[in-house]
Amino acid sequence: MKKSIALSALFVLATSAAYAADDISKLKEESIAVIGPFAKQLSEANQKAVKEGGPASAIVVCKDIAPAMAGEISRNKGWKLSRVSLKVRNPLLGTPDAWEQKTLQDFEARYAKGEKPETIAAAEIVDEPAGKSFRFMKAVALQQGCLGCHGTPEQISPEVKASLAKDYPNDKATGYSVGQIRGAVSIKRPL
Ligand code: HEC
Structure with missing residues (x-):
């Protein structure tokens, strides 16, 4: 008798965990579907600007186009989409919150262990005082x-x-080499 109660308790636990995993993978797919085109468009705009007018003229891509695109997606979706980094150029837009900071540190640890940046990502349902959200x-x-x-x-x-130097007196975002993690695209979606 005791054994079957324990077993059914286990079963309930197992099914709720499975539902959560399903939810997360669906939310994750929806996020990737938004981040993919965002990153692709930015990278193309950057390459085009560097080719046509040199790096100085491409500043507008990272400075104006990226935040504008992030803002538009955020408004359309009702999510918060941003670019964050442990070494920011623009502290107003790029400073990570506590979850993002912890996750970026975890990304660095995974990178140091040899994982490719292209596969490094994290998904979690987070319960904060302001409410539940998918991160x-x-x-x-x-x-x-x-x-x-x-x-x-x-x-x-x-x-x-x-x-x-003129626009970013506290710039920390230099000294990178190819393949390193510059930062992350972050989505916070209220649930
Ligand atoms: C022409 C100069 C330029 C190039 C090229 C450039 N960036 Fe930036 N980047 C900037 C500027 C300026 C900012 C600050 C944007 C702002 O004010 O929000 C920035 C900010 C960022 C941020 C946001 C976090 C922070 O530090 O403020 C990320 C992430 C980023 N860049 C990644 C990249 C990646 C990846 C590439 C190459 C695909 C790239 N950048 C190419 C100038 C550039």
Whole structure:
């Protein structure tokens, strides 16, 4: 008798866990479907701008186009989509909250163990005082085309340096090499 009660309790636990896993994978797929095109469009806009006018003219892509696109998706979806980093250029938009900070640190640990940035992501349902939300974060790897603005001082032209120094006096987002984790795209979706 005792045994069957224990077993049915186990069964309830197991099914609720399965439902949660189903929910998470659906929410995760929906997030990836939004982040994929966002990242692709940004990367294409960046490549086009660098090719046509050089890195200084591409600043507008990371400075204006990326936040504008993130803002539009956030308004349309009712989610919060942002770009965050442990070493930010724009502290107003890019500073991670507690969950994002912890997750970015975990991403760095996974990267240090040899995992590829392309596969590094995290999904979790988080219960915070402000309410329950689905949180998703996907690592953003540094590509060749990013070096002109996020690489070592030698890789950044005097023109770009001057422009960055003017707009971002507390810039921490330089010194990266290709393949490193520059930051992440983060989605917070109220449930
Ligand atoms: C032409 C210069 C330039 C290039 C090239 C560039 N960025 Fe940026 N990046 C910036 C600027 C300027 C900001 C600050 C944007 C803002 O004000 O929100 C920024 C911010 C970011 C942020 C937001 C977090 C933060 O530090 O504020 C991420 C993530 C990012 N860049 C990733 C990339 C990646 C990945 C690439 C290559 C695909 C790239 N950037 C290429 C200039 C550039």
